[in-house]
Amino acid sequence: xxxxxxxxxxxxxxxxAVALAAIAAGxxxxxxxxxxxxxxxxxxxxVVYIPGLTGNPFYSTVACGAAVEAKKLGVSFxxxxxxxxxxxxxxxxxNAVAARHxxxxxxxxxxxxxxxxxxxxxxxxxIKIINIDGDLAEKSIGITNIQSxxxxxxxxxxxxxxxxxxxRSGTVLIEDNSPGYLVSEQRRDGLIGYLKKHDxxxxxxxxxxxxxxxxxxxxxxxxxxxxxxxxxxxYTVETNNTQGALTGLQAAHxxxxxxxxxxxxSSPIVAGIRSGQVSADIVQYPYGEGMIGLQDAVMAAxxxxxxxxxxxxxxxxxxxxxxxxxxxxxxxxxxxxx
Amino acid sequence: xxxxxxxxxxxxxxxxxxxxxQATSDLLTEDWRRTLTRTLNVSPTYMFGVLLxxxxxxxxxxxSAFTSTGNLQNITETAAPYLVMAVAVTYLMIAGGLDLxxxxxxxxxxxxxxxxxxxxxxxxxxxxxxxxxxxxxVGAGWGLFNGxxxxxxxxxxxITTLGTLGAVLGAADLLTAGNDIRSVPLSLINFxxxxxxxxxxxxxxxxxxxxxxGLMLHLTQFGRHTYIVGSNIEAARRAGVNVDxxxxxxxxLSGAAAGxxxxxxxxxxxxxxxxxxxxxxxxxxxxxxxxxxxxFGGYGWMIGTVIGILIPTTLNIGLVIANVQPxxxxxxxxLILIAAVYLDQLKRRSRERT
Numbered sequence: 001x002x003x004x005x006x007x008x009x010x011x012x013x014x015x016x017a018v019a020l021a022a023i024a025a026g027x028x029x030x031x032x033x034x035x036x037x038x039x040x041x042x043x044x045x046x047v048v049y050i051p052g053l054t055g056n057p058f059y060s061t062v063a064c065g066a067a068v069e070a071k072k073l074g075v076s077f078x079x080x081x082x083x084x085x086x087x088x089x090x091x092x093x094x095n096a097v098a099a100r101h102x103x104x105x106x107x108x109x110x111x112x113x114x115x116x117x118x119x120x121x122x123x124x125x126x127i128k129i130i131n132i133d134g135d136l137a138e139k140s141i142g143i144t145n146i147q148s149x150x151x152x153x154x155x156x157x158x159x160x161x162x163x164x165x166x167x168r169s170g171t172v173l174i175e176d177n178s179p180g181y182l183v184s185e186q187r188r189d190g191l192i193g194y195l196k197k198h199d200x201x202x203x204x205x206x207x208x209x210x211x212x213x214x215x216x217x218x219x220x221x222x223x224x225x226x227x228x229x230x231x232x233x234x235y236t237v238e239t240n241n242t243q244g245a246l247t248g249l250q251a252a253h254x255x256x257x258x259x260x261x262x263x264x265x266s267s268p269i270v271a272g273i274r275s276g277q278v279s280a281d282i283v284q285y286p287y288g289e290g291m292i293g294l295q296d297a298v299m300a301a302x303x304x305x306x307x308x309x310x311x312x313x314x315x316x317x318x319x320x321x322x323x324x325x326x327x328x329x330x331x332x333x334x335x336x337x338x
Numbered sequence: 339x340x341x342x343x344x345x346x347x348x349x350x351x352x353x354x355x356x357x358x359x360q361a362t363s364d365l366l367t368e369d370w371r372r373t374l375t376r377t378l379n380v381s382p383t384y385m386f387g388v389l390l391x392x393x394x395x396x397x398x399x400x401x402s403a404f405t406s407t408g409n410l411q412n413i414t415e416t417a418a419p420y421l422v423m424a425v426a427v428t429y430l431m432i433a434g435g436l437d438l439x440x441x442x443x444x445x446x447x448x449x450x451x452x453x454x455x456x457x458x459x460x461x462x463x464x465x466x467x468x469x470x471x472x473x474x475x476v477g478a479g480w481g482l483f484n485g486x487x488x489x490x491x492x493x494x495x496x497i498t499t500l501g502t503l504g505a506v507l508g509a510a511d512l513l514t515a516g517n518d519i520r521s522v523p524l525s526l527i528n529f530x531x532x533x534x535x536x537x538x539x540x541x542x543x544x545x546x547x548x549x550x551x552g553l554m555l556h557l558t559q560f561g562r563h564t565y566i567v568g569s570n571i572e573a574a575r576r577a578g579v580n581v582d583x584x585x586x587x588x589x590x591l592s593g594a595a596a597g598x599x600x601x602x603x604x605x606x607x608x609x610x611x612x613x614x615x616x617x618x619x620x621x622x623x624x625x626x627x628x629x630x631x632x633x634f635g636g637y638g639w640m641i642g643t644v645i646g647i648l649i650p651t652t653l654n655i656g657l658v659i660a661n662v663q664p665x666x667x668x669x670x671x672x673l674i675l676i677a678a679v680y681l682d683q684l685k686r687r688s689r690e691r692t
Contacts (some may be wrong), residue, residue, distance in 0.1 A: 054664045080658045083668060086614025087607050092651075095412035096658035099403040113520060114609045117531060121408075178613055179516025209516070 035324050045103040046076045047297045049290070050093055052108040052134065053085040057239055057266045057332040059108060062132055064336035065290025066106060073298055075103075085212075087114040094118040094283050104128035104297035106290075112137040112182070128300040130293045131285070134183065139308065144298050146310045148284045150183050153314045154190015157261050160280040160316060161191065161233050162199040164259040169201040170232035173224045175241040177212045187237045187282075189265060202233070210241050217244020222252045231258050239264040242281070246272045264334045265317070276319045283330040285312045381630025381682050382642035388674070389649050394654035403659050407536060409669035414537060415606065419444075419599040421644065424622045425551045426595035430588045430642045431626055432555070434568040434635025435488070436495040437589065439502035440596040440619030443480045446510045447473040447600035448610045449519060455604075456521025460685040466526045470601050477597020478590045480506055485589030489582040503619070512610060518610045530605020540602045547598070552640030564588065568635030624650060624671070628678045649674065 049066055051059030063079040070077035080097050082089035089226055090110045097105060105127055109115045116138050123129050123141055135145035161172065172195070176184050188207065195202050205224060210216040219238060225231050234249070236242040242262030246269065249255050255277045262269055262281040272278035289312055296306045315330045322328075396404045403409060424442045430437050451473035458465040480502060487498040527676050532539050551616045557563035566574040574581050603611055627633060628649055629642025650671045 078661050079664070080661070081664050083612065083664075084617060086611055087602065087609070088611045088614040092412055092416040092655055093658055095408065096655045099409040099412065100400065100659055100661070101403070111518070111609065114518075114611070115609045117608070179511065180514075180518055180612065285412070293531050 003310070016098050030072065030247055042130055044074065044076060045301050047104045047106060048097045048100075048102045049077070049079045049106040049132075049293070050097060050108070051081040051092065052090075052110050053078065054079075054081040054083050058133075058264055058284065060336070061286040061332040062108070062290035062293070064333045065287035066294040067290075069291045073294070075294065075298060077294065077324050085110055087111045090115065091118050094122060098122040098125060098127060101125065102127060104130055106130045106132050106293040106297065107242055109134040109136060116141060128297055130296050130300075132289050132293050133284075139160060144293075144296050144306045144308055144310055146289045146296075146312060148312045148314055149320045150186035151190040153263070153282045154187040154192075155194045155283070156190075156261070156314060156316055157187070157235055157280070157282050158191040158194025158198070160261050161195060161202075161235060161259070164279055165199060165202055165232050167199065167201060168232060169203075170230040171203045171205050171224075171228045172233040172235060173205045173221065173228075174207045175217050175220060175232060175236045175245060177232065177238055177241065178209050184237045189205075191235055205231075210244065212238070212240050214240045214244040214247070217241040218248030221245045221248035221258075223251075225252055225254055225258060233259045233261065233292040236260070236262045239266050239269070242266075242272075242278065243268050246277055250277065265330075270322070270331060271317060273317050273322050279318070281317045283315050283317050283327070283332075285315070285330050286332060287329070288312060346501075381628075381685075382639050382645055383516040383676065384681060384685075385628055385630065385642060385645045385649065388678070389645050389652065392649060392652050392656065396652070399656075406654060409655065409659065411533070411536070411541075413648070413652055413655050414541045416655065417647050418467070418538070418541045419497070419602055419606075420542045420618065420621050420625060420651070421647045422547050422599045422602070423592075423595050423618065424625045424643045424647050425548050425640065426588075426669050427591040427622050427630070428631055428638055428640060429551070429555065429564055430592050430624050431623075431631045431633070432568045432635060432638040433564045433585060433588055434571065435585060436499060436590060437481075437484065438485035438496070438499040438619050439480065439484060439506055439590045440592060440599075440622055442503050442506035442510070443477050443593050443596035444600040444603065444618060445610070445612050446480065446506045447597035448478045449510045449513055449605055449612065450476045451601045452519040452521050452604055453513070455523055455526070455675065456519065461524040463525060465523050466529070469523075469526070469604070470598075473601035474594050475597070477600065478594040479595075481590040481593020482586065484593065485586040486670060488589065489585050507616075511553050514610070514612065516612060518612055520609045522608050526605045527608045529603065530610050540606060543602065547595070548644055555640050565636060568632075568637070570636070572689075593671060621647075621650060624675050628675060630682060653664045 029215070030132040047066065047070060049063050051062065053059070059081070067077050077276070080093055082093050087110050092246040094105070094107070098118070098121065105122060107119070107129065112135060116136055118139050119129050119136065131142045133147045135147065136142055174188055174191070176188060192204060195204065205228065208220045208224070210220060217236065221234055234245050236245045242264065243266055245260055245262070245299060249258055249260060259279045260277065262278050264285055265281060269278060269281060271304050292310060299306055315327055317327050317330070341464050395447030423444070427437055427440065451469040454472040455465045455469040458468055484498055484502055487493045488495050516562070529539050534542060553566065563574070563579050565580055566577065567584055571581055598658070625647035626643050627646065629639065629646030631642060653670055653674070654667045657670065
């Protein structure tokens with residue numbers, strides 16, 4: 001019953017779009033023949049990964065892990081995405097990819113609810129959906145979700161922060177991308193919850209939003225340090241904030257005095273960890289998520305069962321452990337030699 | 339100056355009474371010939387050629403996927419909200435104005451309409467209609483604010499709308515703390531995902547808006563005034579056009595169009611899309627300029643805007659289907675824009691020489 005009430009608006013029969021094609025193409029007879037068998041004609045699986053946005057080290061590393069695994073398994077793999085993190089940018093990409101009818105779509109969803117209609121359509125067309133780092137609200141869509149527990153990651157960051165402040169009183173600044181994203185909220189609330197409980201002397205400043213801009217993250221840190229002489233820690237959620245806070249603290253000659261705990265990695269962040277300018281950094285395992293996602297695609301295509309939830313671990317990278325193989329495995333790849 | 343449609347016919351229609359019947363027929367064929375060469379010479383014609391080539395190229399690359407019904411729906415549904423905004427921005431740019439705030443106004447109307455519909459509650463037609471009015475209303479409201487700053491306070495349009503681009507989005511964030519709102523009535527979601535003759539209702543609305551305002555631009559006095567204001571603002575004043583009031587209306591139109599697009603987006607995505615419209619204005623202005631509307635006002639065609647919006651959309655979706663690395667989409671769209679404007683310049687120069 002509940003299912004049924006949702007279905008009508010999700011189904012789009014559509015015939016006369018062909019008529020529009022005829023107009024748009026100046027009379028090309030457009031056959032709406034089934035697009036399905038095309039991709040599988042070679043007797044080979046094809047997998048497309050759709051990231052939350054393009055040009056992000058985390059998502060690029062997912063693609064890298066998937067690409068390496070695809071080569072190993074003889075699967076054709078590609079990545080397609082939009083440059084902004086938004087449903088109205090991701091939806092047309094999903095639809096266009098689905099038109100090519102790959103075996104499976106691996107997707108990092110930009111919204112748990114708004115991405116349901118296009119993905120349901122793709123799933124109804126027989127494409128396996130694999131959610132990576134962001135599940136849908138409707139669990140019947142997608143065969144699995146592969147993700148780290150962000151609340152846990154936030155708590156680990158809180159633990160590190162408490163270690164660094166060592167019970168001193170002072171203020172902590174949190175830098176976030178933009179409001180309204182579950183992943184960021186969990187990372188944030190994980191830290192806030194931990195500090196409130198275990199380190200009540202620390203005062204948390206109002207959260208600043210950087211819109212994923214390195215320069216804004218840098219200037220916000222400097223502004224906070226100017227306004228609050230008792231600033232002892234900065235916690236940055238996601239790559240660009242971490243990178244920005246790092247350069248901001250350097251420019252203001254506050255490195256060391258103000259401890260920085262970051263999230264995600266990029267080359268400057270790794271350099272910062274090595275030099276100790278980033279005290280601790282919470283790193284997810286996107287490479288592994290990409291690898292597992294691709295394996296799942298093949299398994300599902302062969303009719304094998306895949307667990308619906310697959311939680312991935314975090315690692316806390318510090319100056320002391322950055323060169324160990326265990327941590328190195330987690331570092332995001334900026335170039336992928338698949 | 340070769341000004342299309344309205345202005346020329348408005349200015350040089352009084353025929354000398356002495357002209358004989360034969361001369362009239364000569365004039366007619368001459369007129370027809372001129373119309374034909376002019377049609378072949380304008381940007382929309384060139385750009386239609388570009389769109390056609392893009393379409394044919396992708397059809398060759400992957401015929402079954404690119405020409406599938408689903409894909410054509412994808413292209414038209416993606417283009418529809420941009421088209422609604424671009425129609426109004428075409429007016430504004432023909433009149434020598436500019437509106438950079440459309441994407442932000444869209445988001446604001448998006449949020450207000452969702453809030454209003456949520457407050458009324460229910461899944462019927464009533465909350466949807468009130469939501470539509472609210473979206474149009476707040477959109478037009480911000481448009482009037484833009485118009486007020488430009489015409490009364492004499493702040494340049496570029497600066498005014500750059501200001502509202504940030505301020506309006508900030509206001510929308512203030513209202514929601516940046517969290518998307520999902521109080522969209524089921525009836526609107528059904529409407530936003532339903533189809534008629536294979537095309538999404540939202541696409542039909544975009545087509546309707548384009549037809550009505552396209553005809554209005556090329557056939558009515560309101561349209562002619564828009565061209566006159568953009569060609570020569572001083573001449574327009576002396577000819578008795580109330581320039582300020584006209585611009586006021588156009589900014590309100592631009593805001594209302596963004597409001598409508600924001601309302602339609604609610605039906606499309608069943609949620610507000612606060613973070614998804616920061617580049618809308620770039621897409622809209624690219625479309626309008628690709629379509630041949632002059633950046634300096636006084637010149638433009640509505641059909642050009644339709645083609646101009648369809649080119650980047652078709653290109654982006656086509657490149658995904660062709661499985662080209664995503665970054666190429668941005669590169670390709672940017673280069674096509676430059677090439678289009680260059681072509682336009684070449685044409686203008688050759689026209690001025692003859």
